[in-house]
Amino acid sequence: MIKKEVTILNKQGLHARPATALVNTAAKYKSEIFICRNEKKVNGKSILGLLVLAAEHGAKLIIEADGPDEKEAVEALENLVGDHFGMGVNS
């Protein structure tokens, strides 16, 4: 299992659109993916789960992946978060 801490850079936080992008990326991998914030831990392939995290701008999340492609999965998700979920640096 691999863990990696990331910070939400989008000004509006992890809202529906970035959350959908995260789910779509996570779904490409066979590994189980969890996203943790404080004591909450949700499935990274569930948009409802991610919404429940209510991660605002600056929130620190831990990406957890466990499975055959865990390394690639964490890397892809880390890039996605770092890239403002592809929504542009002003989003």
Place this chain on the structure above:
Amino acid sequence: MIIREDLEILQGQSASSGIVIGHAYVRKVDNETIIPRTLISEQNIPEEMSRLTKAQDMVAEELELVRKKIEENLGPSYSDIISAQIAILRDHEIIKEVRAYIEEHHVNVAFAYRVVVNQYVELLEDHASEYFRERVADIRDIRQRVLRALISKQTVLSSLELDTPTIFIAKELNPADIMMLVTENVLGFITEFGGKTSHASILARAMKVPMIIGVKDATFTLESGQRIILDANQGNVLIQPSQETLDQYAREMDNLQAQELKYQAESHKKAVTQDGFQLKLSANISLPFEVDDIIKYGGDGVGLYRTEYLYLMKQHLPDEEELFREYVRVVKSLPDQEVIIRTIDLGGDKMSALWDLNIRNEANPFMGYRAIRICLDHPQVFITQIRAILRSSAFGKVCLLIPMITHLEQLTESLEIIERVKRDLEHEKIAFDRNIKTGIMVETPSVVMNIEAFAEKADYFSIGTNDLTQYSLAVDRGNERVTKIYNHYDPAIIKMLQKIIDAGHRSGIPVYICGEMGSEEQALYLLLAMKADGVSVAPRYLGTVRNFINRQNQKKAAKHLNEILCMKNRKDIIDAIDKLIG
């Protein structure tokens, strides 16, 4: 119109104007359908799960249809709400959790689905952020659609079988409901709750479907099958009208239609008085496709493009490209006419949902955190919009308009930001109109008192008479107890108009009026007398206003101006103008 007194009438607020006659369809309280809990055997689990898949497919199909309709009618930027709902509907993990729940408890799928989704609803319901609390409504809506499909094997549409012209009545409606129902023989909407700026109201206006909101106990008082007249011009619902009333309304609707055709035939005419004084007659719009009405009724471009709606309809702050696409659509469809684009005039309560400002329940929102006040505090939001507007100026005649200015420093700062954006665009070699004009909304008494200073810096004035009246008379128009105090024929307001127009003309800048006042005959008469440079009205009034101006004589109106400006009472002013109009 005279309405017989024995008729039962319900009253509400018009969210989208028009008159329609049809049969009522009342959607009774359906947000908490009773879901029976039944036990199932192990071998029935696959069957239960396949029922869920089928129900999801049905709902998805319906939502895709809605998405398509929104995109066709409003453009792709407006379908975010539906996309988010589809993503929630298709959440694979939810399906897994439902299966796990069924395997453990051996219960029917509808019961399991509700338990699983409710857990998420509860977690989000008490969240501090308004954005996440609002998403609860989306999740509840999806839950309801799926449960309805599971239990009755019907979706919203297929369950209605509306074969007669229908007026749809519900406690509250969401955008998906509106889009689905408008093509299904539904002519109008009545709701108990909702605001004029809610998504549903915006869509109803956009689709030109009459809608009345805030009708108390509508789902209780009205019954399915009743014949009703929905008069959204007056905000009245007439229940089981007599043949006489129906005939009366039919005649009224015929008249309105005949008038409309007449105005359309005159669309090439200009707003010129009999003695040759021309007013710039333009339109107030909120959504790009409203330009069609300007072309239909004829007018001198857009006098006020309210840009709030794209922000309100989205689940996030729109980016520069989205805004640019939106503006350029309007600019390109009116190639030789001016398009005045106003920067966002939103209150903090609306914006907080977009980027977690945590501003809620301001005691006095009209005097609170809104419009330019927010933009100057959050320059990035402002700059993004200015960039999009400037870029659109390369494709036609665009002007910038800044709302809610109260003191000169705000204008100075706004102009500095605009200059900075211009330099950036030049540096990036992006085309825009270097001579773009920037004007301000004159809508606060402080600006009126200091108007000469603003006339030196602004390229034009646009008087927002609604807000100017509200702020000057200290009247909240939404408050029933004081609305009768609200009156833009108050001597104080008339004197202000004169002062603003004079100051503008002394500095050589045009003065336009974009408030509701501009579509009233008495006000138009006064504005002609004062030599205002233009009025901007809702597109549907373009014909009426032009027709009125064509019948007036500017010099004759001007003769009585001083007399009217000396009057001390509201009533004297209105009576005097009425007498002059004849």
